[in-house]
Amino acid sequence: DAGVIQSPRHEVTEMGQEVTLRCKPISGHDYLFWYRQTMMRGLELLIYFNNNVPIDDSGMPEDRFSAKMPNASFSTLKIQPSEPRDSAVYFCASSLGGARVSYEQYFGPGTRLTVT
């Protein structure tokens, strides 16, 4: 298995532009998570899906952020418009089940986003 795949690996954009990050989870995994990592705040959960349905988006910082999962093998995280404070590494992770029952989460390599 190729593991969780994210694209692009690096993204540099100007303030105000739309940014779309992509994730392909491990086949057969029912849960998909989006995280953001910064030096100041560490890793933070943004949103997670179960069977393509968003379950908890309370970590999404504001309306500029949106996430979709149109099918079991693809998810996007979109920022529109982007701001310099959105600069971070964004990780996607997938798992067979929820974190409450000790299912392993497998992380992708991340997308490093820089907004100038």
Place this chain on the structure above:
Amino acid sequence: KNQVEQSPQSLIILEGKNCTLQCNYTVSPFSNLRWYKQDTGRGPVSLTIMTFSENTKSNGRYTATLDADTKQSSLHITASQLSDSASYICVVSGGGADGLTFGKGTHLIIQP
């Protein structure tokens, strides 16, 4: 508010030595506690997952302990190797959701 605190923030030790990293949490209700290793430029990789009833779990040279009464965990690394240089992140699942609460990690450097 769910929180996970780790200490020390950073640590430098010589190759071959042992070390212990600490984690305190206030997540409630508690489901499980995980330790992740994150190499520079990579995603986190799980080392151990422990539930309420487990107080020790090993993965090779890594041994994690959990005291659910005091809400503390530790990660002990034995006979450190250069490849152990990484950030070690304590993560707690709970609070009634399927997400995870992350500590900010301990940055470990192994010197030859």
